[in-house]
Amino acid sequence: xxxxDWNLQRKFAFCEAYNFKSxxxxxxxxxxxxxxxxxxxxxxxxxxxxxxxxxxxxxxRKLMMQAGSATALHWAINSVKKGGIVSVVGVYGPTDxxxxxxxxxxxxxxxxxxxxxxxxxxxxxxxxxxxGHISPKEIITHHIPLEEISDAYRxxxxxxxxxxxxxxxxxxxxx
Amino acid sequence: xxxxxLNYKNIPGWNSDADPENEPTYPMKKYTGDDxxxxxxxxxxxxxxxxxxxxxxxxxxLSATFGTPVPPSGLSGMIRRFAxxxxxxxxxxxxxxxxxxxxxxxxxxxxxxxxxxxxxxxAEEGWKAEWKYNKKNVVKKVVKVALLTAAVVFLFTxxxxxxxxxxxxx
Numbered sequence: 001x002x003x004x005d006w007n008l009q010r011k012f013a014f015c016e017a018y019n020f021k022s023x024x025x026x027x028x029x030x031x032x033x034x035x036x037x038x039x040x041x042x043x044x045x046x047x048x049x050x051x052x053x054x055x056x057x058x059x060x061r062k063l064m065m066q067a068g069s070a071t072a073l074h075w076a077i078n079s080v081k082k083g084g085i086v087s088v089v090g091v092y093g094p095t096d097x098x099x100x101x102x103x104x105x106x107x108x109x110x111x112x113x114x115x116x117x118x119x120x121x122x123x124x125x126x127x128x129x130x131x132g133h134i135s136p137k138e139i140i141t142h143h144i145p146l147e148e149i150s151d152a153y154r155x156x157x158x159x160x161x162x163x164x165x166x167x168x169x170x171x172x173x174x175x
Numbered sequence: 176x177x178x179x180x181l182n183y184k185n186i187p188g189w190n191s192d193a194d195p196e197n198e199p200t201y202p203m204k205k206y207t208g209d210d211x212x213x214x215x216x217x218x219x220x221x222x223x224x225x226x227x228x229x230x231x232x233x234x235x236x237l238s239a240t241f242g243t244p245v246p247p248s249g250l251s252g253m254i255r256r257f258a259x260x261x262x263x264x265x266x267x268x269x270x271x272x273x274x275x276x277x278x279x280x281x282x283x284x285x286x287x288x289x290x291x292x293x294x295x296x297x298a299e300e301g302w303k304a305e306w307k308y309n310k311k312n313v314v315k316k317v318v319k320v321a322l323l324t325a326a327v328v329f330l331f332t333x334x335x336x337x338x339x340x341x342x343x344x345x
Binding site (some may be wrong): 012041055064094095117120121123124127128131132133150151152153154155157160161 | 183186187188191197199200263266268269273296299300301302303304305307308309310
């Protein structure tokens with residue numbers, strides 16, 4: 001499993017993790033590392049706020065002419081193998097996105113997508129925590145009082161102070 | 176190429192998702208009919224509308240649940256009502272809703288002012304945190320806005336001079 005994301009994934013997913021910012025072309029990188037076949041499965045877990053392509057960033061995030069920047073989905077479609085599976089869990093808006101749909105057809109890809117089925121999956125995920133497989137505590141970086149929600153939102157959305165997950169504490173929980 | 180974990184069995188919880196007895200992601204595998212009971216399913220009592228609810232023209236009825244605290248009002252409400260004349264596949268729906276949201280922001284500020292509350296944009300947008308952790312970005316933004324304002328002011332004053340010249344026949 002390769003993951004084009006930051007160092008954090010190395011620690012939590014126990015996979016080889018690479019930062020796309022350190023490579024010229026992530027698609028070429030994935031092709032090279034898979035003997036030029038492409039990956040069996042590519043998962044877009046980024047969604048509409050992706051960086052990495054000036055065209056997508058300007059039209060998707062700055063001018064909002066698309067429902068967000070579809071950079072990660074673009075890379076996923078182009079770096080999966082022929083007949084492979086692209087799974088989309090990154091969130092996009094309801095209008096259009098620039099996506100190489102011709103490559104989906106010509107490579108015979110299967111596209112799967114969903115938001116998390118939280119109610120259905122929660123018992124299993126709690127089981128994973130109880131068994132010590134995952135430790136969500138370690139990704140909580142900030143505890144902020146609910147009254148400071150404006151600053152908390154800014155810290156989270158701009159990824160300030162190395163923020164990963166924030167827990168908001170209402171006044172009733174502090175008594 | 177670096178390979179960080181050749182022995183996958185060292186990964187905590189490796190293979191734990193493979194248990195076929197605990198596979199909630201494929202409910203159809205063990206379909207019992209409980210989920211919806213299909214034809215015999217009796218719809219639970221629906222929420223009753225107490226205020227104006229905008230309904231998609233793609234459905235015959237209101238959705239099962241909906242929010243009531245902020246009914247459409249004012250100019251943004253008029254735009255929203257217009258947006259709901261289009262189905263969700265048309266730009267007329269989404270672009271008008273996006274516009275209505277932005278108009279609603281201005282309406283909110285006006286409402287605040289009418290109630291004697293001057294909005295503190297600096298605090299409400301969390302710029303204190305930005306200043307604390309990313310001073311460079313704040314300075315960059317301020318410079319950008321200042322330059323843009325200066326450019327706009329310059330352009331307008333330049334045009335005015337030309338216009339006034341024309342009006343007075345110079």
